[in-house]
Amino acid sequence: MALETLLYIIVVFALSALPLNLAVKILSGHSTLFRVVLVNIVAAVITYAINLYFPHYGTIISFFTLLFMYSVMFDLSYFRAFIAWILQFVIIIIFWAAIMYLFQVNIL
Numbered sequence: 883m884a885l886e887t888l889l890y891i892i893v894v895f896a897l898s899a900l901p902l903n904l905a906v907k908i909l910s911g912h913s914t915l916f917r918v919v920l921v922n923i924v925a926a927v928i929t930y931a932i933n934l935y936f937p938h939y940g941t942i943i944s945f946f947t948l949l950f951m952y953s954v955m956f957d958l959s960y961f962r963a964f965i966a967w968i969l970q971f972v973i974i975i976i977f978w979a980a981i982m983y984l985f986q987v988n989i990l
Contacts, residue, residue, distance in 0.1 A: 888930050895922035898970060901977070905969035911956035921955050 899918040906913040925948050932947065933940035952963035981987070 888927070891926040891930055892923055895926035898922060898974065901973035902966065902970045904973055905966040906952075906956045906958070908969060909958060909962045909966050911958045911962070911966065913956050917955060921951055925951055 896919055899915065899922050902922065903913050903915055903918040906918070925944075928947055928951075929940075929944040932944045936943055949960055949963045949967065952958055952966055953960050956963070956966070958966060
């Protein structure tokens with residue numbers, strides 16, 4: 883993977899910090915915006931490294947590493963860390979659906 887890929891992953895993880903912060907707050911975890919951005923950037927770098935050294939099993943290892951990081955950094959159980967991960971994507975989908983509705987964007 884190239885350096886551009888790493889930078890792209892870091893940007894995507896940093897932008898997903900706001901929905902993650904909201905998801906952690908909903909689940910009564912302990913988070914600040916700085917901590918969420920930090921966790922996302924560290925997770926991006928770790929994901930990059932894992933996928934570089936373990937190309938066949940990198941996704942699975944990265945997923946469990948991410949759940950472990952959420953559990954430790956946000957004081958959540960593993961189940962609640964998994965729910966926070968899912969809620970993060972639900973919040974992103976709702977946000978994009980609202981943006982598409984407001985600006986009359988038709989994807990079909």
